[in-house]
Amino acid sequence: MKLKVNPNRMELMRLKKRLGLVRRGHKLLKDKQEDLMRRFWSMIKETQGLRLLVEERLMQAYNAFLSARMEASVEVVDDALWRAKRPITVTISQINILNLRLPQFQFEWNTSKQCPVNWHTSGDMDVSLNILKEIMPQLLDMASKEKCIQLISEELETTRRRVNALEHVLIPGICEAISSIEQKLDEVERSNLARLFKVKEMVRH
Amino acid sequence: MSKIAIIGDKDTIWPFKAIGFNIYAIKDIKDANETFNQILGKEYAIIFVTEDVFKQCEQQIQEIRALPLPAVVTLPNNQGSQGTGRKRLQQILRKAVGSEIM
Numbered sequence: 131m132k133l134k135v136n137p138n139r140m141e142l143m144r145l146k147k148r149l150g151l152v153r154r155g156h157k158l159l160k161d162k163q164e165d166l167m168r169r170f171w172s173m174i175k176e177t178q179g180l181r182l183l184v185e186e187r188l189m190q191a192y193n194a195f196l197s198a199r200m201e202a203s204v205e206v207v208d209d210a211l212w213r214a215k216r217p218i219t220v221t222i223s224q225i226n227i228l229n230l231r232l233p234q235f236q237f238e239w240n241t242s243k244q245c246p247v248n249w250h251t252s253g254d255m256d257v258s259l260n261i262l263k264e265i266m267p268q269l270l271d272m273a274s275k276e277k278c279i280q281l282i283s284e285e286l287e288t289t290r291r292r293v294n295a296l297e298h299v300l301i302p303g304i305c306e307a308i309s310s311i312e313q314k315l316d317e318v319e320r321s322n323l324a325r326l327f328k329v330k331e332m333v334r335h
Numbered sequence: 336m337s338k339i340a341i342i343g344d345k346d347t348i349w350p351f352k353a354i355g356f357n358i359y360a361i362k363d364i365k366d367a368n369e370t371f372n373q374i375l376g377k378e379y380a381i382i383f384v385t386e387d388v389f390k391q392c393e394q395q396i397q398e399i400r401a402l403p404l405p406a407v408v409t410l411p412n413n414q415g416s417q418g419t420g421r422k423r424l425q426q427i428l429r430k431a432v433g434s435e436i437m
Contacts, residue, residue, distance in 0.1 A: 167431075167432075170431060174424060174428060177424065178421070178424065181420050181421065181424075184410075185410075185411050185416050185420070188410060188411060189411065189413075189415065189416070191350065192347065192350075192412075192413035193413075195349070195350045195413075196346070196413060199346070199349075207349070211349070211350065211352045211353045212352075214353040215352060215353050215354075215355065216353070216354060216355055217355045218338075218339065218354065218355030218356075219337075220337045220338060220339055220380050220381065221337070222337055222380055222404070224403075231403055232403070233380075233403050233404060233406065235380065235381065235406075239355070258350055259350060259353050259354070262350060262351065262353070262354050263354055266354060269383075269408075270381070272408060273381045273383075273406045273408045274406065276406065276408055276424075277403070277406035279424070279427060280400050280401075280427060281401070281403065282431075283427045283430060283431040284400070284401050286431045287430065287431065
């Protein structure tokens with residue numbers, strides 16, 4: 131990047147200060163990137179295990195529900211579901227990591243009534259619903275982790291671009307400008323010296 | 336005070352009614368895009384989608400990925416898992432790190 135600067139000492143001073151700032155900023159961003167990466171990795175590992183568990187349990191719940199469904203009519207199933215229904219409230223809390231707002235989900239059942247036993251459907255219906263109730267916390271945990279992973283990955287990308295921009299464009303540009311000013315100043319000084327010598331010669335004769 | 340929604344075919348998402356999710360059943364997969372848009376307007380905290388719906392609405396889901404809410408999560412449908420959730424994580428990993436290590 132070609133920085134346009136006047137080749138004088140004040141500019142040189144300004145540029146040197148700026149280089150110090152940019153270098154510090156670059157180091158900070160790099161640290162941020164490393165920290166983000168570390169959290170990212172640990173979240174991914176946790177989520178993969180969680181997802182396998184949840185999917186397995188879901189398949190059990192689905193199969194139980196299917197067999198209950200086959201043994202009962204649509205109305206009976208609907209009625210049973212309605213009876214067993216527990217309205218739910220989800221609360222969202224936010225965790226701040228490195229200037230990122232990441233959501234965490236907690237839930238509460240709105241009613242404390244016990245789930246009534248369904249006389250009209252087979253035991254599979256209860257099995258299925260119980261599994262679903264059991265894995266509620268895992269479902270929410272998975273949702274919040276996957277969302278966090280997405281948000282962190284976006285932030286990682288932005289940070290990486292900034293770090294690269296600083297490292298490969300801005301810092302070399304400033305260094306180049308500094309060295310070109312120093313060269314110019316040396317030139318001016320040398321030509322001054324040459325002139326002085328010439329004048330001295332002339333004065334002597 | 337937020338709610339959870341789930342979109343998919345009726346047979347798969349039906350039981351979730353009992354645990355307080357708001358279910359949105361779709362008969363034809365092509366209706367999924369419109370249903371998804373409707374749901375986005377309702378400010379759910381979490382939207383669960385079956386893997387078919389995810390494939391159909393992939394672009395819409397990509398567009399909201401940078402928002403803190405809603406969280407969109409894929410679930411298998413009752414035919415079995417197609418590994419969409421895992422693939423999604425792998426894609427994110429590849430973009431973030433530059434290579435698929437897992």
